[in-house]
Amino acid sequence: MTAPAPVADTLDLAAVRTAVDRTLENFLADKLKTAEADEMVDVIGVLDRFLRAGGKRLRPLLCVCGWHAARGGPGLEVVLRAAAALELFHAFALIHDDVMDGSDTRRGHPSAHRALQAVRDGSDAKAAEWFGISSAILLGDLALIWSDELLTGAPMTAGQHLAVRPVLDVMRSEVMQGQYLDLLATGTVTGDLQQAMAVVRYKTAKYTVERPLHVGAVLAGGSPADLAVCSAYALPIGEAFQLRDDLLGVFGDPRETGKSDLDDLREGKRTPLVAMAVQRADERQLAVLRGGLGRPDLDEEDAAAIRGVLEATGARQRAEEMITQRYTAALQALEQSEFPPAVTAALKDIARAATVRSS
Amino acid sequence: MTAPAPVADTLDLAAVRTAVDRTLENFLADKLKTAEADEMVDVIGVLDRFLRAGGKRLRPLLCVCGWHAARGGPGLEVVLRAAAALELFHAFALIHDDVMDGSDTRRGHPSAHRALQAVRDGSDAKAAEWFGISSAILLGDLALIWSDELLTGAPMTAGQHLAVRPVLDVMRSEVMQGQYLDLLATGTVTGDLQQAMAVVRYKTAKYTVERPLHVGAVLAGGSPADLAVCSAYALPIGEAFQLRDDLLGVFGDPRETGKSDLDDLREGKRTPLVAMAVQRADERQLAVLRGGLGRPDLDEEDAAAIRGVLEATGARQRAEEMITQRYTAALQALEQSEFPPAVTAALKDIARAATVRSS
Numbered sequence: 001m002t003a004p005a006p007v008a009d010t011l012d013l014a015a016v017r018t019a020v021d022r023t024l025e026n027f028l029a030d031k032l033k034t035a036e037a038d039e040m041v042d043v044i045g046v047l048d049r050f051l052r053a054g055g056k057r058l059r060p061l062l063c064v065c066g067w068h069a070a071r072g073g074p075g076l077e078v079v080l081r082a083a084a085a086l087e088l089f090h091a092f093a094l095i096h097d098d099v100m101d102g103s104d105t106r107r108g109h110p111s112a113h114r115a116l117q118a119v120r121d122g123s124d125a126k127a128a129e130w131f132g133i134s135s136a137i138l139l140g141d142l143a144l145i146w147s148d149e150l151l152t153g154a155p156m157t158a159g160q161h162l163a164v165r166p167v168l169d170v171m172r173s174e175v176m177q178g179q180y181l182d183l184l185a186t187g188t189v190t191g192d193l194q195q196a197m198a199v200v201r202y203k204t205a206k207y208t209v210e211r212p213l214h215v216g217a218v219l220a221g222g223s224p225a226d227l228a229v230c231s232a233y234a235l236p237i238g239e240a241f242q243l244r245d246d247l248l249g250v251f252g253d254p255r256e257t258g259k260s261d262l263d264d265l266r267e268g269k270r271t272p273l274v275a276m277a278v279q280r281a282d283e284r285q286l287a288v289l290r291g292g293l294g295r296p297d298l299d300e301e302d303a304a305a306i307r308g309v310l311e312a313t314g315a316r317q318r319a320e321e322m323i324t325q326r327y328t329a330a331l332q333a334l335e336q337s338e339f340p341p342a343v344t345a346a347l348k349d350i351a352r353a354a355t356v357r358s359s
Numbered sequence: 360m361t362a363p364a365p366v367a368d369t370l371d372l373a374a375v376r377t378a379v380d381r382t383l384e385n386f387l388a389d390k391l392k393t394a395e396a397d398e399m400v401d402v403i404g405v406l407d408r409f410l411r412a413g414g415k416r417l418r419p420l421l422c423v424c425g426w427h428a429a430r431g432g433p434g435l436e437v438v439l440r441a442a443a444a445l446e447l448f449h450a451f452a453l454i455h456d457d458v459m460d461g462s463d464t465r466r467g468h469p470s471a472h473r474a475l476q477a478v479r480d481g482s483d484a485k486a487a488e489w490f491g492i493s494s495a496i497l498l499g500d501l502a503l504i505w506s507d508e509l510l511t512g513a514p515m516t517a518g519q520h521l522a523v524r525p526v527l528d529v530m531r532s533e534v535m536q537g538q539y540l541d542l543l544a545t546g547t548v549t550g551d552l553q554q555a556m557a558v559v560r561y562k563t564a565k566y567t568v569e570r571p572l573h574v575g576a577v578l579a580g581g582s583p584a585d586l587a588v589c590s591a592y593a594l595p596i597g598e599a600f601q602l603r604d605d606l607l608g609v610f611g612d613p614r615e616t617g618k619s620d621l622d623d624l625r626e627g628k629r630t631p632l633v634a635m636a637v638q639r640a641d642e643r644q645l646a647v648l649r650g651g652l653g654r655p656d657l658d659e660e661d662a663a664a665i666r667g668v669l670e671a672t673g674a675r676q677r678a679e680e681m682i683t684q685r686y687t688a689a690l691q692a693l694e695q696s697e698f699p700p701a702v703t704a705a706l707k708d709i710a711r712a713a714t715v716r717s718s
Contacts, residue, residue, distance in 0.1 A: 036536045036561060039543055096500065100493040119543070127546060134459040137496060138539050141455065144500065145531045148507060152524050158517050165511050172504045177395045180497050184398055184478070187486060202395060 011068060011346040013061055016083075020060040023084040024051055027150055043139055046115045050091055053107040054258070058241075058354065059086040059212040062234075065346050066216025069339045070226045079219055081154035082164065085147045086212055092143035093175060099136050100183065101267050102296075108258035112136040156219075163218040171211035178202030185270040187294045191278035196270055197239070204245075205238025209354075232333035233347060236326035241354040243323050246271040247316065248358070250307060256359040265303055268294025272322070277315035285309045327355045370427060370705040372420055375442075379419040382443040383410055386509055402498055405474050409450055412466040413617070417600075417713065418445040418571040421593075424705050425575025428698045429585045438578055440513035441523065444506045445571055451502035452534060458495050459542065460626050461655075467617035471495040515578075522577040530570035537561030544629040546653045550637035555629055556598070563604075564597025568713075591692035592706060595685035600713040602682050605630040606675065607717070609666060615718040624662055627653025631681070636674035644668045686714045 028048045035041060060083035067079045097103075098111035105111060116139065117132030156164070182199045213230040214222075222230075248257050249264035250273070264271070278289060288309050292302040310316045330351050334344050387407045394400060419442035426438045456462075457470035464470055475498065476491030515523070541558045572589040573581075581589075607616050608623035609632070623630070637648060647668050651661040669675045689710050693703050 036533060037540055037557070039540060040536055043539060092500075096496055100496060123546070131542065134542050135539060137455055137459060138535055138542065140500075141451075141503065142532070142535045144503060145528075145535065149528045149532075152528075161520075169504075169508045169511075173501070173508075174395060176497055176501045176504065177399055180402060180494060181396055181398060183490065183493050183497065187482070198396070 011065065011342045013346055013349065016061055016064045016080075017057050019080050020057060020064075020083050020087060021051075023080050023150075024087060027084065027088075027146070031146065042119050043116070043135060043142070046112055047091065047139055047143060049109070049115070050095070050106070050112055051087070053109050055087070055090075055107060056353070057087060058208060058350070059090055060084060061346075061350060062209060062212040063216040065343055065350070066213035066222070066230060067220045068216075068343045069213070069230065069337075069347075070217040070220035070222030071340070072216070072220030078154045078156050078160065079216055082151055082215055082219060083212075085151035085154075086215065088143055088147035088150055089172070092140045092147060093179075095136055095140035095143060097179070099133055099140070100179075101263070103259065103263050103267075105259050105263075112139055159221075160219050163221070164215060167211060167214045167218055171207060171215075174202050174211070175207040178204075178207065182270075187268045188270065189268070189274065189278060189290050189293050190270070191275050193272055193275040193279065196272040196275045199270070200239055200242045200272060201235070204242035205235045207238075208241060209238035210234035229333065229337045229339070233330045233337070233351075236329040236333075237351050237354055240323045240326035240330070240351075243272060243319050243326075244355050244357060246273045247319055250303075250310065251316070252358065258359065262298060262300075262303055265293060265306055266296055266298045273310060273315055273319045276318050277310050277313045280313040280315065281309060285313060323355050327351060370424065370701045372705055372708065375420055375423045375439075376416050378439050379416060379423075379442045379446060380410075382439050382509075383446060386443065386447075386505070390505065401478050402475070402494060402501070405471055406450065406498055406502060408468070408474070409454070409465070409471055410446070412468050414446070414449075414466060415712070416446060417567060417709070418449055419443060420705075420709060421568060421571040422575040424702055424709070425572035425581070425589060426579045427575075427702045428572070428589065428696075428706075429576040429579035429581030430699070431575070431579030437513045437515050437519065438575055441510055441574055441578060442571075444510035444513075445574065447502055447506035447509055448531070451499045451506060452538075454495055454499035454502060456538070458492055458499070459538075460622070462618065462622050462626075464618050464622075471498055518580075519578050522580070523574060526570060526573045526577055530566060530574075533561050533570070534566040537563075537566065541629070546627045547629065548627065548633065548637060548649050548652050549629070550634050552631055552634040552638065555631040555634040558629070559598055559601045559631060560594070563601035564594045566597075567600060568597035569593035588692065588696045588698070592689045592696070592710075595688040595692075596710050596713055599682045599685035599689070599710075602631060602678050602685075603714050603716060605632045606678055609662075609669065610675070611717065617718065621657060621659075621662055624652060624665055625655055625657045632669060632674055632678045635677050636669050636672045639672040639674065640668060644672060682714050686710060 028044060028051070032041060032044050035044060063083040063086055064079055067076070072079065094106060095112040098106055099113050103111050104114050109115070113132040113136035116135040117128045119135070120128040120131040151168070178199055182203055185195060185199065210231050213234055214227055217226050217230055246264070249269070250261060252261055254261050274289065274293065278286065281289060288305050292298055292306050295302070331348065334347055337344065387403060387410070391400060391403050394403060422442040422445055423438055426435070431438065453465060454471040457465055458472050462470050463473050468474070472491040472495035475494040476487045478494070479487040479490040510527070537558055541562055544554060544558065569590050572593055573586055576585050576589055605623070605628070608628070609620060611620055613620050633648065633652065637645065640648060647664050651657050651665050654661070690707065693706055696703065698706070
């Protein structure tokens with residue numbers, strides 16, 4: 001732990017969110033002004049709307065928490081830019097993810113590749129669809145490149161730069177590898193819970209919770225011990241977050257989640273929830289899962305049958321229990337930490353919001 | 360111009376190429392060793408083979424030339440890493456480009472998305488195809504992320520870091536914007552030569568020639584005057600390189616170019632060559648161009664008819680003249696430069712290889 005620095009009694013997460021959003025808005029406004037060609041305005045506009053459409057800003061908030069956890073003092077400007085860069089990186093990941101999954105909606109709006117299709121309205125449907133996909137690949141690439149630019153443009157010290165790069169490098173490789181494992185597994189319906197949990201760990205627990213905390217912590221000069229405590233909180237909360245996400249993907253209310261409750265089923269997403277159902281399913285139940293999951297034309301009736309199997313096998317209940325266990329473990333890690341009380345309180349709030357939610 | 364530093368009498372481009380390739384191979388070998396999951400070996404292997412399959416290494420060579428042009432002395436290690444990073448960035452751009460264009464081959468081998476399809480062999484064809492596309496999107500993302508890691512892991516001074524970042528930021532935004540303009544124009548057959556040349560400028564002239572030279576030059580502490588001379592050489596050579604590429608795409612020998620001579624026509628690539636043909640075509644010729652370009656099922660006979668129009672309208676001849684003019688302008692810029700003679704000689708060789716070539 002570095003020498004204590006003053007930390008406010010409470011950590012105002014809403015104010016952090018506003019500051020991060022302002023950083024993003026200013027960055028994109030500047031990109032719009034300096035675009036090489038008028039035609040880019042459409043594309044940058046789609047990214048701008050994507051970022052404004054919502055999202056929990058979990059990674060930026062955790063990044064700022066990591067900074068305060070490691071007793072970061074003045075120089076919040078750098079952390080806010082790093083936090084905003086994490087959000088822009090996440091926009092890249094989601095835009096490409098939606099292309100790969102063929103998801104039509106995101107955050108209650110058309111996904112980027114669907115929104116970009118409109119630029120080509122009037123040409124034939126197939127060409128417009130491919131244009132949407134191609135330009136969303138490019139837009140994702142731009143978001144990734146710009147996330148880097150946002151970070152490296154921050155007024156970091158040489159020490160901060162040296163400390164933060166390896167964390168970001170590892171984070172970015174991890175999430176890509178998690179995405180690939182996910183892709184590889186999608187479409188096969190198996191009871192391999194361990195493999196499903198490996199994807200959760202790389203794709204979510206490390207990427208969404210652990211690494212953002214680490215980014216903030218190392219910018220504040222955090223010690224290996226600080227990072228270890230961050231991990232002890234982050235990994236269970238990250239797993240719980242994803243388990244909740246998977247439950248909401250199947251049982252959630254689309255009006256609250258902003259995405260269809262058929263997408264995950266149609267995509268044949270291989271979640272721990274499904275793996276646990278397969279483990280306990282009888283032959284008839286297995287046939288329902290194998291016959292429905294991953295079918296692009298799966299309808300409401302098929303979905304209802306699958307939901308029935310997830311309930312009847314106890315998989316849904318078991319997922320809820322796993323969330324509770326992990327939530328409890330994360331809170332214990334916080335109790336044992338020597339983080340400033342304001343940070344502990346904020347991390348508790350985030351843990352609760354990540355695991356007990358309807359959107 | 361910075362204070363003169365010793366430069367060898369000749370700049371051994373073949374040795375530079377070998378050194379850059381070794382840097383890339385070591386970097387990827389390390390990635391294979393530290394992969395989070397065994398499954399990643401397939402994916403990283405595709406990238407490794409993609410890089411080993413050839414390519415002109417134009418950007419790395421130009422980067423090293425830029426370094427020597429600005430009288431870079433010891434510390435070549437940093438430049439070689441930057442040069443290798445440019446090549447890895449280019450792999451990213453090509454992998455995504457091939458996905459967007461639906462190109463089946465690259466450098467005489469299956470393109471990345473076709474190679475990755477094999478991982479899913481055995482499942483149905485449509486699913487395997489989409490798996491190939493999705494995993495190539497991820498592989499491109501990884502190449503982009505790793506190009507950054509390769510560069511930032513170089514033992515740069517703080518001054519070098521500050522100097523090189525803005526050049527890279529601009530380069531990466533420019534090429535993405537060029538790609539988007541290209542995408543937007545693809546499929547429409549028009550005589551807008553200015554627009555076609557704008558794409559050439561962003562997508563090739565700046566990205567392939569100007570910025571790599573600038574990267575090397577700023578790493579050596581090059582002055583704005585050095586950069587201006589680099590640009591005076593780079594922009595015409597870059598344009599000539601792309602004009603040659605477009606001619607080879609239509610009139611080249613696939614055994615030499617490593618890619619089908621139907622791809623560009625099927626894709627409906629809006630090149631200056633096509634724009635000039637449209638400008639001079641009569642009604643019958645226009646019908647041949649509009650009826651064939653961009654048709655995914657275009658066959659050898661259609662291709663021959665289009666080639667006939669490109670010849671008869673004088674567009675092919677005009678493109679050759681534009682190449683010669685630009686080649687001459689680039690050589691004049693070199694004559695007027697105060698670059699070390701070894702650098703001038705190497706840049707002349709590159710200019711020749713880029714414009715007078717059959718592959």
